[in-house]
Amino acid sequence: MLTIENLHASVNGKKILKGVDLDVKAGEVHAIMGPNGSGKSTLSSVIAGNEVYEMTKGNILLNGEDINELDAEDRAHKGIFLSFQYPVEIPGVSVTNFIKTAINESRKAQGLDDMSASEMLKKIRQKAALLDIDTKFLSRSLNEGFSGGEKKRNEIFQMAMLEPKLSILDETDSGLDIDALKIVANGVNKLKNDQNAVVIITHYQRLLNYIAPDFVHVLHDGKIVKSGTKDLANELEAKGYDWIKQESN
Ligand SMILES: Nc1ncnc2c1ncn2[C@@H]1O[C@H](COP(=O)(O)OP(=O)(O)O)[C@@H](O)[C@H]1O
Ligand SMILES: [Mg+2]
Structure with a gap:
């Protein structure tokens, strides 16, 4: 699915990624952990094609196809989904209308007609039911006054509707309470x-x-x-990141 080879990337001339290799196959869930400032968000932004970050070396392949030269929009249309760390508020645009537009833009890029209103409604209902999302939530203005948990619910709903091949969820550590964590986890497990x-x-x-x-x-x-494997996460929890830093020096 996703193959990253010797990825180097910089931002404003500062080298951040210094040779990342990663191989993610269909059906797999990978967790990337690391101390603050280690380059986690940079890695997700570079995979998604955020132009602020300059890829200086290496390769990113999606299902064997080199996507190095594609912009963020084209990567999204190819099935890469990146969660937003700082979601924008769009007053007057509902959760549902936002996703309808996103779906139809993606279809357009693939040369398809808009999804019919009845098909869209059916899909919205199915996904909302799967994720236990109240229909009242779907008519709210995008991100306006959303709690941490509601932001996550919206994000997972977008993921469910867009059915990406590769989802990258960059979870900020601040403001994620247990309910929000559970929404993300439940969504990932169901999708x-x-x-x-x-x-x-x-x-x-x-x-x-x-x-x-x-x-x-x-x-x-x-x-x-x-x-x-998951044991490594447990070991990190017990020993902290300093243990890794010492080993890698
Ligand atoms: N847009 C940016 N401009 C300047 N420096 C940045 C930018 N984005 C990230 N950095 C720097 O890159 C390093 C890695 O950041 P980041 O990828 O956000 O790490 P993490 O997500 O692991 O905390 C940090 O030193 C950060 O200050
Ligand atoms: Mg980060």
Whole structure:
């Protein structure tokens, strides 16, 4: 699904990623952990094609296709979904209308006609039911006055509707209460299947109490310094990141 080879990236001339290799197969959930400033958000932004970040070396392949030159919009249309750390408020645009537009834009890019209103409604109802989302929530203005949990609910709903091949969830550590964590975890668990893949970025092990990742990677100073299974996350929780830093020096 996603193959990253020797990825180097900079922002404003500062080198952040210094040779990241990662292989994510369909059906897998990967967690990327690491101390603040290690480059986790940079990695997710570079995969999604955010132009603020300059890829200086390496390759990113999606299902074997080199996507290095594609812009963020084209990558999204190819099935890459990145959660927003700082979601924008759009007064007057409901959760439902926003997702309708996003779906039809994606269809347009693939040369398809708009989804019919009845098909769209059916899909919205199905996904809302799957995720226990109240229909009242769907008519609210996008992100306006949303609590941390509601932001996550909206994000997971977008993910459910867009059915991306690869979802990257970059979880900020601040403001994520247990309810919000559970919404994310429940969404990931319900939406994962053998055709898609999820990369969860998190500073704390807490989220991994609710989602069992197949692989855990530790990013430190722009490199993946350790990979393992869920046990690695538990070890990190017990020993902290200093243990990794010492080992990698
Ligand atoms: N837009 C930016 N401009 C300048 N420096 C940045 C920018 N984004 C990230 N950085 C720097 O890159 C480093 C890695 O940041 P980031 O990828 O956000 O790490 P993490 O998500 O692991 O906390 C930090 O030193 C941060 O200050
Ligand atoms: Mg970050």
